[in-house]
């Protein structure tokens with residue numbers, strides 16, 4: 001099972017139709033599509049216009065998705081309510097020229113802001129691609145921050161191969177602040 005399959009299976013048990021969710025890297029819209037079916041409203045960010053267009057195509061028929069063509073580091077400009085679950089599926093847009101790729105500092109900034117916007121017992125689902133450009137730096141920067149702040153990782157998923165992608169499910173609990 002790859003990481004995306006794991007994430008899609010796992011998050012079904014974490015959200016309901018009353019929940020607000022956010023896809024911080026919309027890409028080709030696969031995660032946004034899943035969230036649109038499971039939650040009340042989905043905010044979906046991507047800096048790439050191509051990704052936003054792909055996501056728009058993917059979610060045709062849903063009217064509960066707010067598409068935002070901006071960096072996830074500006075999340076607080078767009079989300080003014082508490083969120084049950086954020087997904088960060090990092091790296092580059094599959095099928096593209098790989099020029100639009102997440103970067104460690106920006107991802108950390110977005111992660112911090114997302115944690116602030118998260119409701120108690122809400123979740124951040126984050127997948128790192130260690131083999132992609134800057135992927136290891138991103139992984140080390142974020143895991144260092146997560147560990148220093150004693151955030152609760154409720155689940156870790158990776159396949160048993162060197163440098164395979166890593167997914168963390170992080171739950172916001174009051175003691176973690």
Ligand SMILES: C[S@@+](CC[C@H](N)C(=O)[O-])C[C@H]1O[C@@H](n2cnc3c(N)ncnc32)[C@H](O)[C@@H]1O
Pocket residue numbers: 023024025026027028029030031032045046047048051070071072073089090091092093094100101102103106
């Ligand atoms: C691995 S893809 C996401 C896949 C997507 N979730 C899906 O289901 O198809 C990563 C995406 O992150 C986007 N991205 C890179 N930097 C970003 C940023 N600062 N803010 C928002 N999106 C960004 C890229 O353009 C790319 O589309």
